[in-house]
Amino acid sequence: MLVAAGWLLMLLCALPARAEDGYELWLRYQPVAAAKPERAKDYRVHATVLIASDRTPTQVATLTELQRGLEGLLGSAPALADAATVDGALIVGTPSSSPLIERLRLKTAGLGREGYLIRSVVVDGHAATVIAANEDIGALYGAFHYLRLLQTQQPVGALDIREAPRTQLRMLDHWDNLDRHVERGYAGQSIWDWHKLPDYIDPRYTDYARANASIGINATVLNNVNASAQQLTPMVIAKAAALAGVFRPYGIRVFLSARFSAPVEIGGLKTADPLDPQVRQWWKAKVDEIYAAIPDFGGFLVKANSEGQPGPQDYGRTHADGANLLADAVKPHGGTVIWRAFVYSHETPDDRAKQAYSEFVPLDGKFRDNVMVQVKNGAIDFQPREPFHPLFGAMPKTPLMMEFQITKEYLGFATHLAYLGPLFEETLRADTKVQADGTTVAEVVDGSLHGYKLTGMAGVANIGSDRNWSGSHFDQANWYAFGRLAWNPESSSRDIAEEWARMTFSNDAGVVQPVVSMMMGSREAVVDYMTPLGLHHLMGRGHHYGPGPWVEGGPRADWTAVYYHRATQDGIGFDRTTRGSDAVSQYAKPVAAQFNDPQRTPEEFLLWFHHLPWDYTTTSGRPLWDELVVHYTQGVDYVRGMRTTWAGLAGRIDPERHAQVAAFLAIQEKEAQWWRDASIAYFQTFSQRPLPAGYAPPAHTLDYYESLEFPFAPGNG
């Protein structure tokens, strides 16, 4: 009867209201019993009643989340109780909120403000589970952990979990403008509806806070580092205060990006010189005004003297002078200043990879004790792969905060499946060798190496107004992984992927295994089809969409592709050895020696550090040109493989999400092919070498690829 099956499918896919549209993220709380009735029964045995206080907003948030979660997972939430008169009580709180927990005298020392323990105990002769912490927020984190156990179908009969975060500030940086444009945003507009704030509080703000608290994120910078001074006007401060009020119960403090020239732009002063007394007074008054509206305001994030932003150097002052100006203003309120190290001179033609190090290392020890310097994972700019930033390990007296980019500016926007856990992990596990073998970037960031008093990790958010928050379902995993790694920088990105896949898609092993497998290789695939073997910064100009290895000219050499790949008929790659820009010497000696030698440089960084002839022999035995083509091609092949794997999951994933992922994978394959073909067509004009046998030539001419224009690609700055 039905000949128009395709149409019908399309129409059925339009049934939205009850469909899985990704809005719930990893907090879906799907019934356990449907797949695992025995497990569900066991969970109910261990959650017969719920004993928790509701005297503070955070306690209410904790109780509500547990009720909501258990109702979803088990069909009904346990009844509230005041005492453990039956087996199976779930007891949540702190010694001060719960007399029961006080009586248990659990070892909460060392857990700090945010840590928690989850233990199977006996209370008044009854088996019980206790989620205990020193402060409310720890109990909330513990509650999310407990729910995660059920979501991932772990046993809960004999629990002895003890968790505390390894970093203090676990922060999202939103590059959101007041007009709701998100710089490098691929998930719609800003979720902050600035125009309607503070009067209308979108329920989504609460869901944002829930999601972040569930992975331990405790700070958010609301606005773009390319900041508007308007952000600091009274009207906009009131809007930020309304958001801070929503986030507060979830342990999330609000920070703002500050525009260094605000004293001139909105203060009516003639200068923003950090040593000018009027300027210092203006910032002090402005900070007092902010704290009056937001008593737990976190502080400022500042991008100064970078890419056209104003800063202390405009007045002949240093980054330290600038940071200390703001640090002095927030200090009486307990605030922090986070100063970005992503700077490169407007004048110096030196290798851009060297400039942050050159500018900041001399300032080590010159910052106030409430200043942190925020350093991108690599020295260029969030490329698909970069060696770790040489600043890590090089500023022992200055707390360095890691800055990762969760939004995929350089990794295919929203439609390419690229799980960034391995990228984050690779950087965190990189060995700086500043003291001995095994002094990792993670140990710098968590403060253990240099004894930093302040520690933190920031991620440039991939969150927007799209229904699924992150632009694609799989991009939610990058938000998730960032939070989990900020909590514990030594976590395994594979474990995180599995945890996320179970909560987001299914606990069915037939789903978890292939999904995790797809994810784990996905970022390497992007490296392969975009910038293999250490190539970098080869994307389209401005919007960074698609390949642009031919990009040259314009205002700055280091905003072109040719500056970075340096391809000629003789070879390809950026010589950063001691014979070249000498960027290698910014690393600790053993690392520098390694990167200085092409034979010892890990092949994934080969052309980052070396300019090599097209016939250079790579570890595979193939000449460099052939090896490049092999990598480009295997990147495309990997995407094709993901499509096949995903197609095989039809019926095990809800149709709406399955369809969107399938459509995006098709886009990814098309664009991976485009990257490969355009790159090969371009570089072949230099290598003058044939493709290896069996490798297909580009589908179009180089002229064709160069002619493509995308003036409306999203996220442009």
Place this chain on the structure above:
Amino acid sequence: MLVAAGWLLMLLCALPARAEDGYELWLRYQPVAAAKPERAKDYRVHATVLIASDRTPTQVATLTELQRGLEGLLGSAPALADAATVDGALIVGTPSSSPLIERLRLKTAGLGREGYLIRSVVVDGHAATVIAANEDIGALYGAFHYLRLLQTQQPVGALDIREAPRTQLRMLDHWDNLDRHVERGYAGQSIWDWHKLPDYIDPRYTDYARANASIGINATVLNNVNASAQQLTPMVIAKAAALAGVFRPYGIRVFLSARFSAPVEIGGLKTADPLDPQVRQWWKAKVDEIYAAIPDFGGFLVKANSEGQPGPQDYGRTHADGANLLADAVKPHGGTVIWRAFVYSHETPDDRAKQAYSEFVPLDGKFRDNVMVQVKNGAIDFQPREPFHPLFGAMPKTPLMMEFQITKEYLGFATHLAYLGPLFEETLRADTKVQADGTTVAEVVDGSLHGYKLTGMAGVANIGSDRNWSGSHFDQANWYAFGRLAWNPESSSRDIAEEWARMTFSNDAGVVQPVVSMMMGSREAVVDYMTPLGLHHLMGRGHHYGPGPWVEGGPRADWTAVYYHRATQDGIGFDRTTRGSDAVSQYAKPVAAQFNDPQRTPEEFLLWFHHLPWDYTTTSGRPLWDELVVHYTQGVDYVRGMRTTWAGLAGRIDPERHAQVAAFLAIQEKEAQWWRDASIAYFQTFSQRPLPAGYAPPAHTLDYYESLEFPFAPGNG
């Protein structure tokens, strides 16, 4: 136990996935039985089986919608059947799709392509209900009508309904840019995700088509009239074609706004002169290319020589020359050109209200027969109230298409509750008197007055990426009302409001009556607190947010407020009488005579046509100044009344939608007060008169109101 009840409420409001978030619009298909079990039983008696074909995409859409609707309304969809062997069959189709309907020989003559009938009949000895049409699309419209009967809980036992649209083109104009910014959009970004098209087809596109088909909208202009030439490049045409493919089963044809200078910008020509043979050839080839991708492409909408847009006058040609150029290109394909009359000269200092008439009336009869001229409802620009545009009735040889603005550029953006049905109705029922008393604007638009071969009505869409589509729940009613009035320009806006309220909120009389009552007075309230007694164009510069009666200077006098209100110590208002700009003489003689005399001018248009002293005696007996203050104040009072009414509906409306509307009404009251106070503070500097007794003075000084800045107000062009 719960002391933090406010917090809990906030947290509960964050339960989103199953909440009523407005996504389903008026197609919620809520169970009838919950409130009216007897009625539900009766509906089931009349829908025992469903007999419908599914051989075409439109037939599938019809069948799917009926199944979805009946499942929601009645708990389960009736079984499909091939014959009426039991009582209660619901038979849907056309004589050619359904042998049963063919046998019934119903009088479908006169229904045209899009009309339908719904009748209770006897088929093979069994009671049945038939939805019959000449073409598939008519049957789809009939199915939506049938579902509406159930949604509004009407009896269906003895149906004899016959409906056909009174206008041919019922069109939404999207002012959406390729970067997803929506000019004058207050509901997020464009729902067209241009970047991911054509490869990713958002299921939302189908829901957009369903919603439009449900109210008879059959055309959509995808892009802004301030058009980018890029829209006509092959890559973007492919994206438009993908949308056209989604909309086609729902009877919706795609149109594009064309940039007149495209032959230069993307065609490489030196000129866009409409009489140049190369230009004519370029458009012909471009049109052929579009039709190859979109065989049922509707045609072009053009804004030319208006507000900086290029046009034929750049080459010394007329609007007719420009329109005919494109008309000749689309003619072989059956396309239409819609040429906007919203023009005003860059040079002429004449009253802007007169300029469209002055430019277009001399061209009457000079357009090809596939050209329509699209005329805004009033001569200025979508103000809260304008007298009908004098072009209506003045171009008997040129089909005039009505252009309403659904998005509330001048009526409070998304947060002011302003039901526009009465605005649309007021214009459509206005009496042009061009032939005799009772020749209404509706009769011009539906073609009956002048015998137009083409007819249509366009609405500038208020649709965006916000979950609730329109930025607020009540703004959905404006989309709905536009569609219903385009189908039948003589409909009652009150009937439409009731129908919408029943489907959108509840059939409970305790909801319907107060909601309709709020809606019906809401637009008048906006007129009162913004621009009473015929005042107009007094909003903030650029973004049009908030009051700006003091706006002066800048590039053009007619982009200021002082140009329009002309307040001095002597009086206020724009003299458009024969002693002033003589705009009145553009109306038919009896109308002109009426508007020329302040005593005979309807008081709501008083200051539109007359400059009057502050002590002019109004119909209430109060002097003009006092009357203005009374109107400003009653506007605010009305909003306060809506808040009270709405608060009384708590518990009868789902919490999520109730909370959002309540928050928006609070914003509206604040902003209504702001409009009133700022306007009074400003005009009092001229009137020099005290406020009437009992009327509160403005809360702030005029300086304060003038100091407010909103550089990031949404929707700016």
